[in-house]
Amino acid sequence: MDTPRDHLRDLFRAAGRRLTAQRRLVLEVLEASTEHLDAETLYERARVHDPNISLATVYRTLAVLKEMGLVEEHRLGEGHSHYESVRGGPHYHFICQGCGRVIEFDTPLVAQIEQELRDREGVLVLGAHLHLSGYCAQCQQTMHQQEEANRQ
Amino acid sequence: MDTPRDHLRDLFRAAGRRLTAQRRLVLEVLEASTEHLDAETLYERARVHDPNISLATVYRTLAVLKEMGLVEEHRLGEGHSHYESVRGGPHYHFICQGCGRVIEFDTPLVAQIEQELRDREGVLVLGAHLHLSGYCAQCQQTMHQQEEANRQ
DNA sequence: CCGTTATTGCGAATAATTCGCAGTAGCGGG
């Protein structure tokens, strides 16, 4: 019988890589989080379990996990990247410019767009990042209230 | 009668900013290009016309132009940003992982996705970046040929 | 248990972008 850990090791072996404690840890931290973590935060959380892990290893591990398709990298408008483990199907992101909140959503229309582009240009689509930005319902409220306050 | 230059100055004045020679130049370089330029390339091209312009000013100008909605910033998978002037309607990007070629395309489906999200979450959508990646028709060909060669 | 070598930790290096500051120049008003 296969434990999940064995399965993960097989994934690494198939990719000609070794499953190290650090790599397992980084992946665990990512899988334990519902947020999109940046490298520094990931590093801090990993250090709780392994105080010796280095930031360089976190970056190197993220690159490996990304290459293996276990992790996705996102640019959420800040000067650095955020990461999340690949769970279910693909999904997309809305980022509020006011509070930074990220709303995840899915839609079959992206697949439809991919299909269109494949037909029209003959490209092979492997990844799709849709990144909407603006203001969440809450921040719109806040802004309206501020406008009223200013008018007084 | 309004010359385009006057119009541009009005845009800046309305934003409480000054229209400087450097800003006009950076915008001209961007508008003269069909590609997505990075800051360094933009800097080099601007220096042809104004050898004294500084890289810091290029970055500061890009920030201003972006804020004014005249320029868009893109992350095309490299470690730095690319910029393009905002011309007609919105459009989206496919980046080939093989050759780096960027294919621009448009589709009403993105607006439809925005609409859906607005209805479902009450958000105000101000920007949409759709970034597909994979292999262009040409690079797929090249890859297939290499596979055959390897099989010999 | 061994040997090979992929991987790690560390600190230094790089790349991209931003900042601080003193000097310059855009532009509204007279």
Added chain:
DNA sequence: CCCGCTACTGCGAATTATTCGCAATAACGG
């Protein structure tokens, strides 16, 4: 056309994010 205010610029240094070089370590196939 000239002035004055202050936004903007060039310069070099500082920051931030990420990558590298290298010697020591540990994964794992045999």
